[in-house]
Amino acid sequence: MTMSDPAYFTRYENLAFERTDDGVLTMRFHTNGGSVTFTGQTHEDLPRALEDISLDTDNTALILTGTGDAFMDQIDGDSLGEIFKPVVWEKIRREGLAVLQRLLSLPIPVIGVANGPATVHSEYLLLTDIHIASDRATYGDFPHPAFGITAGDGLQVVWEEIAGPARAKWLLWTGETIDAATAERWGVVNEVVAHDRAYDRGVELARTLAAKPALYRSLQKQTLNQRLLRRIVEGVPFGMALEGLTAADLAYQR
Structure with a gap:
């Protein structure tokens, strides 16, 4: 971190930031500098980080x-707390909805780069404006089938919207994964590139979009995400309520 970097660059345990001179911000998920293990703390921090990014006018693309x-x-499922308790689940429900809304509502273009397997919160990538995948990337839903709770936290809405109902149902019922080539064929991914080129391709695209006028970037973002944002607001609160019921049922059965 340099003296000119904003405070949020070092505020969050599982989020690392770096920014180019032309304002292209990279946000990397990580745990101790390696691949991330998603935790309750990550879930709590992410909406706050997205708000920080939104308010920082030096950011031109993400x-x-x-x-x-x-x-x-x-x-780390245990780190989410006692999710079978309504007060705990309501916090998670609030945070989960905020993440998806804020990703779609950022006033800058967002480039998603799948640098490998995306089997936890793959919907984050699907909500980006342009989605690049390493040829080693895979997509699916690991946690919900493994834990035995419904996938109501946005996966159901985003995958249905992007890939279609039949494909979304297959993916979320079976717990299977698809590779990057299949994701591209499904219309989920815009480009599949060699693994060691994926991030660089993301930077190329981000810098191209960052060079466009600020008002254009902000209003284009709103224009292209209006339908998806409406679907999120309509579907996620209900879906997460049902997910919370299945979590409570698991606790009851123990």
């Missing part, structure tokens, strides 16, 4: 990516 050879494929 690259969202992971660290090492995975975008996100590990989660």
Whole structure:
């Protein structure tokens, strides 16, 4: 961190930031400098970080990516707390909705770079404005089938909207994964590139979009994300309420 970097660059345990001279911000998920294990703290920090990014007028574009050879494929379920309790789940529900809304509402273009498996919160990548995948990337939903709770936290809305209902149902029912080539064929990914070129391609695209006028960037963002934002607001609060019921049912059965 330099003297000119904003305070939020070092504020969050699982988020690392760097920014180019022309304002292209990279936000990397990480745990101790390696591939991230998603935790309750990550869940709490992410909406706050996105708000920080939104308010920082020095940012001209955002690259969202992971660290090492995975975008996100590990989660510490216990760290989310006693999710079967309504007051705990309501906090998670609030945070989960805020992340998706804020990703779509940032006043700058967002480039998603899947640097490897995205089997936890793959919807974050699908909500970006342009989505680049390493040829080693895979997509799916690991946590919900593993934990035995419904996928109501945005996956159901975003995958249905981007890939279509039949593909979304198959992916979320079966717990199977798809590779980057299949994701591109499904219309989920814009480009698949060699693994060691994925981030650089994201930077190229981000710098191209960052060079456009600020008002254009902000209003184009609103124009192109209006429908998806509406779907998120309509579907995620209900979906997360149902997800919370299945979490409570698991606790009841123990």
